[in-house]
Amino acid sequence: MPTWTEYILYKKLGKTPSPGDVVEIVPDLVGFHDLTGYHVLEVLESMGKVEVFDRERVVVAFDHLSPPPNQRAAEIMVYIRRHVKALGLPNFYDVGGGILHQIILEKYALPGQVIFAADSHTNTAGAVGAFAHGMGATDIAAALKLGKTWIVVPAPFRIDVVGEFPIGVMGKDVALHLLGQFGAEGFNGYSVEVFVETPKAFPMDDRATVANMSTEMGADALMFIPDVITAEYLKTERGVDYTPPRIEPGNYADKYTVELPRLEPLVAAPYSVDNIKSVREVEGVEVDQVFIGSCTNGRLSDIAVAAKILKGRRVKSRCIAIPASYEIFRRAMKLGYIDVLTEAGCVVTYGTCGPCLGGHFGVAGPGEVVVTTSNRNFKGRVGHPDAKIYLANPAVAAATAAEGKIADPRPYLRG
Structure with a gap:
């Protein structure tokens, strides 16, 4: 097959190329x-x-x-x-x-x-x-x-995802885990195919994050094999009826298994996307700015987890939140997430890349420490080349904003 x-x-093409x-x-x-x-x-x-x-x-x-x-x-x-x-x-x-x-x-x-x-x-x-x-x-x-x-x-590379996310762990942590295992550009020349053992345990927003950061892995493409979650997403969001074809395992150049229950919240420390550490290893680092958004983590579930953590709290570091599209912003408003974030002291806009590339709306200054949910932490990526950039999931980012220093989100989510 x-x-x-x-x-x-x-x-x-009407034929199968090599x-x-x-x-x-x-x-x-x-x-x-x-x-x-x-x-x-x-x-x-x-x-x-x-x-x-x-x-x-x-x-x-x-x-x-x-x-x-x-x-x-x-x-x-x-x-x-x-x-x-x-x-x-x-x-x-x-x-x-x-x-x-x-x-x-x-x-x-x-x-x-x-x-x-x-x-x-x-x-x-x-x-x-x-x-x-x-x-x-x-x-x-x-x-x-x-x-x-x-x-x-490209050569096909198979990844199997098994189990369910532990508390505080998201798709971003899967991407960071893969970067830690294979390194930046580790999938160069590969088309990565992801099979999810329990589809409902891996929502579409998390799939989008992993696919997005496959760029940092060097992959020509990363594709989640269509399943019931794909069909539900297309029906709900677009009104498109879709039946996933039955795809049996083919011949792969290599394969790897991600065991979700074994993961914990991770960060990529300056100045490389594959400088991966557990959040516990960098907990307590003082932070000047937090950014929750970008094409990597500006989706509704990302805004939702940030709102859950920041509800009833005030941020202790600058916090910028940018839903990735007008549609996501409108949904977040109707669900009350935008009110929660603004009441917590976050600056909120929508539909722009903002500080992700150091363009505007939150450019980092010299010596500043930034925790961002975006996809790159190279020197100068978010602004000044002396700024230190940490990549993290939205739960880590929100907990960090709440404390003014890098924080583990799990105590907030268990409460």
Whole structure:
């Protein structure tokens, strides 16, 4: 039987390629945002005419520097808007719509699709079983104009997830665990396929986090094999009826098992995504700023756990919370989470990457310590190169904000 990667490529190509083969492929969806869109459109202009192969298959979102924090960012948005209007692109999300990867996941991505976008965290759509891969602006421009591009077929790698999450452990900890085991770029050249033994024990929000951070692992793609959770998500969120195909284990280059009950809350300490430590090892480190959000952990369950921990408390360090899309923000408002966070002293907005890339809305200063739920902790990632960045799940982040120092969330969640 085929692997999921082989299943997708066979449907696209009519044949099963081998790892290492170079194949031309027609994407189901192509995307870009404000930070990369300028370069994508520049390349298209240099080709003589700005045109796209299929307007319905293009998604554009303003997220990285949104709302524009400076004149240059505003100029770029004006430039992109002009082209979006001229091309008649229907799937355009202006300021406040949401982060591109979240929009693709909640509105477009389907199991078995092939998705390319001009951003490295395009992998996020693998949560529903799409082969989603980030590319550079030039590659995306070519794909938009020609309606096809080429990829080197990756080798399939199988991960089995067994058991259930212990208290205080989330999808972010699975991603950090894998980074600790395999290292940054450890899955370079692989398409990672995740089989969940007990589907209901691993919700879609957590799947999206793991798929998102597979970029840090170097994976060409990371896909959760579609199951009942996939079908329920598509039905609930989109009204799409979907029956997962029966996929038996195929031939994998290697495999690994994640035992959820053995995990605990983890952090990635400065300055590498694979500098993994238990939260207990860094507990007590004083923190200047906490960020809960990004395309990694700005989903409803992330906001919910932060609200649960911060309810009735006041933050002791600056705390910024940014739901990843307008839809998530509206749901969080209706459920009372936004009131809880603002009453706790958090600054809340929505639909922007914010401080994740050090763009705006919470840039770190010299010597500051930041705990963030985003995906990278390199020098200068959230602002000043002297700032120290720790990656953590939203429960750790919220507990840290409550104490003003890195804290274990489990006592808060048991109460």
